Amino acid sequence: MTAVEPTGASGAPRFLPYDCQIMLPEQKLDALVARHKAVERELATPVTPDTYVKLSREFAELTPIVETVKNYRSTIAEIDGLDALAADPSTDLEMRAMAAAERPHLEQKRAALEREIKLALVPKDAMDERNVILEIRAGTGGDEAALFAGDLFRMYERYAANQRWKVEVISSSEGTMGGFKEIVAEIRGRGAFAKLKFESGVHRVQRVPDTEAAGRIHTSTATVAVLPEAAEVDIHIDDADLRIDTLRSGGAGGQHVNKTESAVRVTHIPSGIVVMMQEDRSQHRNRAKAMAILRARLYDFERQKRDAARAAERRGQVGTGDRSERIRTYNFPQGRVSDHRINLTLYKLPQVIEGEALGEIIDALVTEQQAELLAAEAASS
Numbered sequence: 001m002t003a004v005e006p007t008g009a010s011g012a013p014r015f016l017p018y019d020c021q022i023m024l025p026e027q028k029l030d031a032l033v034a035r036h037k038a039v040e041r042e043l044a045t046p047v048t049p050d051t052y053v054k055l056s057r058e059f060a061e062l063t064p065i066v067e068t069v070k071n072y073r074s075t076i077a078e079i080d081g082l083d084a085l086a087a088d089p090s091t092d093l094e095m096r097a098m099a100a101a102e103r104p105h106l107e108q109k110r111a112a113l114e115r116e117i118k119l120a121l122v123p124k125d126a127m128d129e130r131n132v133i134l135e136i137r138a139g140t141g142g143d144e145a146a147l148f149a150g151d152l153f154r155m156y157e158r159y160a161a162n163q164r165w166k167v168e169v170i171s172s173s174e175g176t177m178g179g180f181k182e183i184v185a186e187i188r189g190r191g192a193f194a195k196l197k198f199e200s201g202v203h204r205v206q207r208v209p210d211t212e213a214a215g216r217i218h219t220s221t222a223t224v225a226v227l228p229e230a231a232e233v234d235i236h237i238d239d240a241d242l243r244i245d246t247l248r249s250g251g252a253g254g255q256h257v258n259k260t261e262s263a264v265r266v267t268h269i270p271s272g273i274v275v276m277m278q279e280d281r282s283q284h285r286n287r288a289k290a291m292a293i294l295r296a297r298l299y300d301f302e303r304q305k306r307d308a309a310r311a312a313e314r315r316g317q318v319g320t321g322d323r324s325e326r327i328r329t330y331n332f333p334q335g336r337v338s339d340h341r342i343n344l345t346l347y348k349l350p351q352v353i354e355g356e357a358l359g360e361i362i363d364a365l366v367t368e369q370q371a372e373l374l375a376a377e378a379a380s381s
Contacts, residue, residue, distance in 0.1 A: 028121065029069050036066040065120040072113040079106050115374075122373045127228035127303075128194035132187040133296040134226055138175065139202065141220025146175025148205045148330075149222040151353055153183050156196070158355025165189025170289055171279050184293065186229070193228045198365040200226045201327035208333070217333060221326075229292070230299035237295065243267040246283060266290040273297050328361075337361065342368050 039059045047055065082099040085091050091099075136153050138145035160167050165187050172183040187196065204221050212218065245265040263278035264286040275297075277290040329338045330349060337352045338345045344364050351357035 025121075029117070032062065033066055033069060036062045065117065068113055068116050068120070072110065072117060075106055075110045075113060079103065079110065082106070118374055119370055122370075125194070125197075127197075129191060130193045130228040131189070132192045132196050132226055133170075133229055133293060134185045134187055134196070135182070135224070136180065136184075137182045137223045138180065139221035139223055141205075141218065143175055143177040143179075144205075144209045144218055145220040145222055146179035146181050147177065147209075148179065148203075148220050149181070149183065150175070150179030151205075152203060152222055152224065153180060153185070155353050155355050155358060156187070156199070157185075159358045160187050160189065160192075160355075162355060162359070163189055163192075163195075165192055169279075170293065171277060186292075193226070195362050195366065196226045197228075198362060198369075199224050199327075204326055204329045206329065206331045206333065225300075227296040227300045228303075230295040235295055235299045235302065237268070237291075237298065241269050243269060244287070262286060264290050266294055268294055268298065271298065271301065273301075339365070341365070 036059070039055050039062065043052070043055050043059060082103050086096055086099045134153075134156060136149050136156075138149040141148070157167050166189060168186045168188070170184045170186055173181040175181050202221050202223055204219060206217055206219050208215055209218050243266075245267075246261045247263045247265065248261050262281055262283045263276070264283060266275045266277075266287070267273070273294060275290040275293045277286040277293075280286045280289070327339065327341055329340070330353070331338070332349060334347075335349045336345055336347045337349050339361055342364055344361065346352065346357060346360060348357040348360075352361065
Protein backbone atom coordinates (compact mmCIF):
# COMPACT_ATOMS: atom_id res chain seq x y z
CA MET A 1 0.00 0.00 0.00
CA THR A 2 1.26 3.45 -0.86
CA ALA A 3 0.97 6.31 1.62
CA VAL A 4 -0.12 9.70 0.38
CA GLU A 5 0.60 12.99 2.11
CA PRO A 6 -0.03 16.58 0.95
CA THR A 7 2.86 18.95 0.52
CA GLY A 8 3.69 22.25 -1.18
CA ALA A 9 1.63 25.33 -1.80
CA SER A 10 -0.87 23.54 -3.99
CA GLY A 11 -1.52 20.72 -1.55
CA ALA A 12 -0.78 18.21 -4.32
CA PRO A 13 -0.23 14.66 -3.05
CA ARG A 14 3.27 13.33 -2.65
CA PHE A 15 3.52 9.54 -2.88
CA LEU A 16 5.72 7.69 -0.42
CA PRO A 17 6.32 4.27 -1.98
CA TYR A 18 8.49 3.03 0.88
CA ASP A 19 5.64 2.02 3.20
CA CYS A 20 5.29 -1.37 1.59
CA GLN A 21 9.03 -1.99 1.53
CA ILE A 22 9.75 -2.35 5.25
CA MET A 23 8.34 -5.50 6.81
CA LEU A 24 7.58 -5.13 10.49
CA PRO A 25 9.98 -7.36 12.46
CA GLU A 26 7.64 -9.58 14.50
CA GLN A 27 10.46 -10.67 16.81
CA LYS A 28 11.19 -7.06 17.68
CA LEU A 29 7.52 -6.43 18.35
CA ASP A 30 7.39 -9.51 20.58
CA ALA A 31 10.45 -8.21 22.45
CA LEU A 32 8.80 -4.80 22.98
CA VAL A 33 5.65 -6.37 24.41
CA ALA A 34 7.69 -8.70 26.62
CA ARG A 35 9.84 -5.83 27.92
CA HIS A 36 6.73 -3.79 28.69
CA LYS A 37 5.35 -6.65 30.80
CA ALA A 38 8.71 -7.14 32.53
CA VAL A 39 8.95 -3.44 33.46
CA GLU A 40 5.38 -3.51 34.73
CA ARG A 41 6.26 -6.48 36.97
CA GLU A 42 9.40 -4.76 38.24
CA LEU A 43 7.44 -1.63 39.14
CA ALA A 44 5.18 -3.78 41.32
CA THR A 45 8.18 -4.94 43.39
CA PRO A 46 10.21 -2.97 45.98
CA VAL A 47 12.92 -0.99 44.15
CA THR A 48 15.13 1.96 44.96
CA PRO A 49 13.78 5.45 44.21
CA ASP A 50 16.29 5.94 41.36
CA THR A 51 15.36 2.60 39.83
CA TYR A 52 11.66 3.40 40.18
CA VAL A 53 12.10 6.71 38.31
CA LYS A 54 14.09 4.98 35.56
CA LEU A 55 11.56 2.16 35.19
CA SER A 56 8.59 4.57 35.27
CA ARG A 57 10.12 6.60 32.45
CA GLU A 58 10.75 3.45 30.38
CA PHE A 59 7.22 2.19 31.06
CA ALA A 60 5.72 5.52 29.97
CA GLU A 61 7.75 5.42 26.74
CA LEU A 62 6.87 1.80 25.96
CA THR A 63 3.13 1.96 26.73
CA PRO A 64 1.99 3.94 23.63
CA ILE A 65 3.94 1.81 21.15
CA VAL A 66 2.85 -1.44 22.82
CA GLU A 67 -0.80 -0.33 22.65
CA THR A 68 -0.27 0.43 18.95
CA VAL A 69 1.27 -3.02 18.41
CA LYS A 70 -1.75 -4.66 20.09
CA ASN A 71 -4.14 -2.60 17.97
CA TYR A 72 -2.15 -3.49 14.84
CA ARG A 73 -2.25 -7.21 15.58
CA SER A 74 -5.96 -7.03 16.40
CA THR A 75 -6.58 -5.35 13.04
CA ILE A 76 -4.58 -8.06 11.24
CA ALA A 77 -6.70 -10.67 12.99
CA GLU A 78 -9.89 -8.91 11.83
CA ILE A 79 -8.63 -8.87 8.23
CA ASP A 80 -7.76 -12.56 8.43
CA GLY A 81 -11.23 -13.23 9.82
CA LEU A 82 -12.88 -11.41 6.91
CA ASP A 83 -10.72 -13.31 4.42
CA ALA A 84 -11.67 -16.61 6.02
CA LEU A 85 -15.32 -15.61 5.95
CA ALA A 86 -15.12 -14.72 2.26
CA ALA A 87 -13.31 -17.98 1.43
CA ASP A 88 -15.86 -20.14 3.24
CA PRO A 89 -18.27 -21.66 0.66
CA SER A 90 -21.06 -21.66 3.22
CA THR A 91 -20.98 -17.84 3.61
CA ASP A 92 -24.03 -16.25 2.01
CA LEU A 93 -23.78 -13.41 -0.53
CA GLU A 94 -24.92 -10.72 1.92
CA MET A 95 -22.15 -11.61 4.43
CA ARG A 96 -19.56 -11.70 1.60
CA ALA A 97 -20.64 -8.21 0.52
CA MET A 98 -20.34 -6.91 4.09
CA ALA A 99 -16.87 -8.44 4.41
CA ALA A 100 -15.76 -6.92 1.10
CA ALA A 101 -17.06 -3.50 2.15
CA GLU A 102 -15.31 -3.63 5.55
CA ARG A 103 -11.92 -4.84 4.32
CA PRO A 104 -10.68 -1.56 2.69
CA HIS A 105 -11.33 0.35 5.94
CA LEU A 106 -9.35 -2.22 7.92
CA GLU A 107 -6.53 -2.12 5.37
CA GLN A 108 -6.26 1.64 5.76
CA LYS A 109 -6.23 1.26 9.53
CA ARG A 110 -3.55 -1.45 9.29
CA ALA A 111 -1.36 0.71 7.04
CA ALA A 112 -1.64 3.71 9.40
CA LEU A 113 -0.78 1.60 12.45
CA GLU A 114 2.08 -0.06 10.58
CA ARG A 115 3.59 3.30 9.68
CA GLU A 116 3.21 4.50 13.27
CA ILE A 117 5.09 1.44 14.50
CA LYS A 118 7.83 1.84 11.89
CA LEU A 119 8.38 5.44 12.97
CA ALA A 120 8.55 4.37 16.61
CA LEU A 121 11.20 1.77 15.74
CA VAL A 122 13.40 4.24 13.83
CA PRO A 123 16.33 5.32 16.07
CA LYS A 124 15.62 8.71 17.62
CA ASP A 125 17.95 11.66 17.96
CA ALA A 126 19.26 11.39 21.51
CA MET A 127 19.04 15.16 21.84
CA ASP A 128 15.35 15.47 20.91
CA GLU A 129 14.15 15.74 24.50
CA ARG A 130 16.78 18.31 25.47
CA ASN A 131 16.22 21.95 26.31
CA VAL A 132 17.36 24.47 23.72
CA ILE A 133 19.77 27.37 23.48
CA LEU A 134 18.22 29.72 20.91
CA GLU A 135 20.47 32.33 19.28
CA ILE A 136 19.08 34.95 16.89
CA ARG A 137 21.30 37.53 15.19
CA ALA A 138 20.44 40.36 12.82
CA GLY A 139 21.98 39.84 9.38
CA THR A 140 22.01 42.09 6.34
CA GLY A 141 19.60 45.00 6.45
CA GLY A 142 20.76 47.24 9.30
CA ASP A 143 17.98 48.47 11.59
CA GLU A 144 15.33 46.54 9.67
CA ALA A 145 17.29 43.31 10.24
CA ALA A 146 17.36 44.02 14.00
CA LEU A 147 13.60 44.61 13.98
CA PHE A 148 13.11 41.33 12.11
CA ALA A 149 15.31 39.51 14.65
CA GLY A 150 12.98 40.87 17.33
CA ASP A 151 9.95 39.61 15.39
CA LEU A 152 11.47 36.15 15.14
CA PHE A 153 12.24 36.01 18.86
CA ARG A 154 8.69 36.98 19.75
CA MET A 155 7.41 34.37 17.29
CA TYR A 156 9.39 31.63 19.05
CA GLU A 157 8.45 33.00 22.46
CA ARG A 158 4.73 32.73 21.63
CA TYR A 159 5.15 29.31 20.02
CA ALA A 160 6.96 28.14 23.17
CA ALA A 161 4.13 29.48 25.33
CA ASN A 162 1.64 27.47 23.25
CA GLN A 163 3.79 24.37 23.87
CA ARG A 164 3.92 25.22 27.58
CA TRP A 165 7.69 25.63 27.45
CA LYS A 166 9.54 28.20 29.51
CA VAL A 167 11.71 30.90 27.90
CA GLU A 168 14.51 32.73 29.70
CA VAL A 169 16.60 35.40 28.00
CA ILE A 170 20.29 34.80 28.71
CA SER A 171 21.75 37.79 26.91
CA SER A 172 20.63 40.42 24.42
CA SER A 173 21.85 43.44 22.50
CA GLU A 174 19.09 45.78 21.36
CA GLY A 175 18.98 47.52 17.99
CA THR A 176 19.04 51.30 17.74
CA MET A 177 15.42 51.40 16.51
CA GLY A 178 14.18 48.36 18.42
CA GLY A 179 14.46 44.65 17.96
CA PHE A 180 17.77 42.93 18.63
CA LYS A 181 21.22 42.89 17.10
CA GLU A 182 21.57 39.62 18.99
CA ILE A 183 19.53 37.69 21.54
CA VAL A 184 20.29 34.38 23.26
CA ALA A 185 17.63 32.54 25.24
CA GLU A 186 17.09 29.18 26.87
CA ILE A 187 13.88 27.30 26.07
CA ARG A 188 13.02 24.59 28.56
CA GLY A 189 10.41 21.95 27.87
CA ARG A 190 9.93 18.38 26.76
CA GLY A 191 10.72 17.86 23.08
CA ALA A 192 11.94 21.44 22.57
CA PHE A 193 14.93 20.46 20.42
CA ALA A 194 12.90 17.87 18.49
CA LYS A 195 10.72 20.63 17.04
CA LEU A 196 12.89 23.72 17.05
CA LYS A 197 15.99 22.12 15.51
CA PHE A 198 14.51 22.70 12.06
CA GLU A 199 14.63 26.48 12.62
CA SER A 200 18.41 26.75 12.29
CA GLY A 201 19.41 28.76 9.24
CA VAL A 202 18.97 32.08 7.49
CA HIS A 203 15.49 33.65 7.63
CA ARG A 204 14.66 36.34 5.07
CA VAL A 205 12.03 39.06 5.32
CA GLN A 206 10.60 41.17 2.49
CA ARG A 207 8.56 44.20 3.58
CA VAL A 208 8.27 47.97 3.45
CA PRO A 209 10.01 49.48 6.51
CA ASP A 210 8.18 52.16 8.50
CA THR A 211 10.99 54.58 7.62
CA GLU A 212 10.62 53.98 3.86
CA ALA A 213 8.82 57.04 2.47
CA ALA A 214 8.76 55.79 -1.13
CA GLY A 215 7.08 52.51 -0.20
CA ARG A 216 9.88 50.34 -1.56
CA ILE A 217 10.18 46.74 -0.41
CA HIS A 218 13.40 45.97 1.47
CA THR A 219 14.96 42.56 1.98
CA SER A 220 16.65 41.79 5.29
CA THR A 221 17.88 38.66 7.00
CA ALA A 222 18.45 37.18 10.43
CA THR A 223 20.24 34.00 11.40
CA VAL A 224 18.81 31.50 13.84
CA ALA A 225 20.84 28.85 15.66
CA VAL A 226 19.10 26.19 17.72
CA LEU A 227 21.49 24.25 19.93
CA PRO A 228 20.63 21.33 22.24
CA GLU A 229 21.56 22.15 25.81
CA ALA A 230 24.67 20.12 26.57
CA ALA A 231 25.51 18.72 29.99
CA GLU A 232 29.04 18.41 31.31
CA VAL A 233 28.92 14.66 30.65
CA ASP A 234 28.19 15.29 26.96
CA ILE A 235 31.41 17.11 26.20
CA HIS A 236 34.61 17.54 28.15
CA ILE A 237 36.21 20.96 28.22
CA ASP A 238 39.79 21.08 29.47
CA ASP A 239 40.44 24.03 31.76
CA ALA A 240 43.79 24.49 30.03
CA ASP A 241 41.90 25.25 26.80
CA LEU A 242 40.04 28.17 28.36
CA ARG A 243 40.95 31.81 28.81
CA ILE A 244 38.58 33.55 31.21
CA ASP A 245 38.63 37.33 31.51
CA THR A 246 36.59 39.37 33.96
CA LEU A 247 35.70 42.97 33.20
CA ARG A 248 33.24 45.66 34.11
CA SER A 249 29.76 45.33 32.70
CA GLY A 250 28.68 47.81 30.05
CA GLY A 251 25.32 49.40 29.34
CA ALA A 252 22.58 50.33 31.76
CA GLY A 253 22.83 49.36 35.39
CA GLY A 254 23.68 52.42 37.47
CA GLN A 255 26.75 52.76 39.61
CA HIS A 256 27.05 48.99 40.09
CA VAL A 257 28.35 48.33 36.60
CA ASN A 258 31.15 50.86 37.04
CA LYS A 259 32.46 49.37 40.28
CA THR A 260 32.13 45.60 39.95
CA GLU A 261 33.91 43.35 37.46
CA SER A 262 30.95 40.99 37.06
CA ALA A 263 31.12 40.51 33.29
CA VAL A 264 32.82 37.36 32.07
CA ARG A 265 34.40 36.58 28.71
CA VAL A 266 35.22 32.93 28.08
CA THR A 267 37.46 32.02 25.15
CA HIS A 268 37.85 28.40 24.03
CA ILE A 269 41.34 28.57 22.56
CA PRO A 270 41.30 25.47 20.28
CA SER A 271 38.06 26.44 18.51
CA GLY A 272 38.27 30.21 18.87
CA ILE A 273 34.71 30.36 20.23
CA VAL A 274 34.17 33.38 22.50
CA VAL A 275 31.21 33.80 24.85
CA MET A 276 30.61 37.11 26.62
CA MET A 277 28.14 37.28 29.51
CA GLN A 278 27.23 40.36 31.55
CA GLU A 279 23.48 40.07 32.17
CA ASP A 280 23.78 39.10 35.83
CA ARG A 281 25.28 41.07 38.72
CA SER A 282 26.98 37.89 39.89
CA GLN A 283 30.28 37.01 38.24
CA HIS A 284 29.73 33.38 39.27
CA ARG A 285 26.33 33.18 37.56
CA ASN A 286 27.65 34.95 34.45
CA ARG A 287 30.45 32.42 34.22
CA ALA A 288 28.00 29.50 34.64
CA LYS A 289 25.77 30.87 31.86
CA ALA A 290 28.77 31.47 29.59
CA MET A 291 29.98 27.90 30.12
CA ALA A 292 26.50 26.52 29.34
CA ILE A 293 26.46 28.39 26.02
CA LEU A 294 30.03 27.33 25.25
CA ARG A 295 29.19 23.67 25.89
CA ALA A 296 26.13 23.91 23.63
CA ARG A 297 28.14 25.53 20.81
CA LEU A 298 30.97 23.02 21.05
CA TYR A 299 28.58 20.11 21.19
CA ASP A 300 26.67 21.42 18.19
CA PHE A 301 29.96 21.83 16.32
CA GLU A 302 30.81 18.18 16.99
CA ARG A 303 27.30 17.10 15.96
CA GLN A 304 27.62 18.96 12.67
CA LYS A 305 30.96 17.28 11.95
CA ARG A 306 29.48 13.88 12.70
CA ASP A 307 26.37 14.55 10.61
CA ALA A 308 28.50 15.75 7.69
CA ALA A 309 30.57 12.57 7.81
CA ARG A 310 27.52 10.34 7.50
CA ALA A 311 25.48 12.62 5.21
CA ALA A 312 26.29 10.48 2.16
CA GLU A 313 24.56 7.49 3.80
CA ARG A 314 21.69 9.13 5.59
CA ARG A 315 20.57 12.71 6.10
CA GLY A 316 19.94 13.26 9.80
CA GLN A 317 18.11 16.58 9.47
CA VAL A 318 15.96 18.42 6.96
CA GLY A 319 18.11 20.57 4.69
CA THR A 320 21.85 20.44 4.48
CA GLY A 321 22.42 21.72 7.99
CA ASP A 322 24.46 24.58 6.59
CA ARG A 323 23.50 27.66 8.56
CA SER A 324 24.36 29.89 5.62
CA GLU A 325 21.46 28.31 3.76
CA ARG A 326 18.35 30.45 3.35
CA ILE A 327 15.61 28.28 4.76
CA ARG A 328 12.53 30.53 4.86
CA THR A 329 11.15 33.76 3.44
CA TYR A 330 8.53 35.97 5.10
CA ASN A 331 6.92 38.13 2.41
CA PHE A 332 4.72 40.77 4.03
CA PRO A 333 3.26 42.40 0.85
CA GLN A 334 1.94 38.99 -0.25
CA GLY A 335 1.15 37.76 3.25
CA ARG A 336 3.01 34.51 2.68
CA VAL A 337 5.67 32.41 4.35
CA SER A 338 7.69 30.00 2.21
CA ASP A 339 9.92 27.25 3.55
CA HIS A 340 12.38 26.53 0.76
CA ARG A 341 13.51 23.12 2.04
CA ILE A 342 10.15 21.44 1.47
CA ASN A 343 8.59 23.88 -1.03
CA LEU A 344 5.85 24.73 1.45
CA THR A 345 4.02 28.06 1.19
CA LEU A 346 1.41 29.30 3.65
CA TYR A 347 -0.60 32.46 3.14
CA LYS A 348 -0.82 32.91 6.89
CA LEU A 349 2.04 35.28 7.58
CA PRO A 350 0.34 37.15 10.48
CA GLN A 351 -0.56 33.88 12.19
CA VAL A 352 2.96 32.50 11.68
CA ILE A 353 4.63 35.63 13.07
CA GLU A 354 2.26 35.45 16.05
CA GLY A 355 3.50 31.91 16.69
CA GLU A 356 0.05 30.41 16.09
CA ALA A 357 0.63 28.83 12.65
CA LEU A 358 4.37 28.20 13.06
CA GLY A 359 3.42 24.71 14.21
CA GLU A 360 2.05 23.92 10.75
CA ILE A 361 5.47 24.55 9.21
CA ILE A 362 7.31 22.66 11.93
CA ASP A 363 4.91 19.70 11.67
CA ALA A 364 5.48 19.58 7.89
CA LEU A 365 9.25 19.55 8.47
CA VAL A 366 8.90 16.76 11.04
CA THR A 367 6.80 14.74 8.57
CA GLU A 368 9.43 15.25 5.86
CA GLN A 369 12.16 14.06 8.20
CA GLN A 370 10.12 11.00 9.10
CA ALA A 371 9.69 10.22 5.40
CA GLU A 372 13.44 10.44 4.88
CA LEU A 373 14.15 8.23 7.89
CA LEU A 374 11.68 5.61 6.69
CA ALA A 375 13.11 5.73 3.17
CA ALA A 376 16.63 5.27 4.57
CA GLU A 377 15.39 2.36 6.71
CA ALA A 378 13.81 0.75 3.64
CA ALA A 379 16.98 1.18 1.61
CA SER A 380 19.10 -0.49 4.27
CA SER A 381 16.70 -3.38 4.94
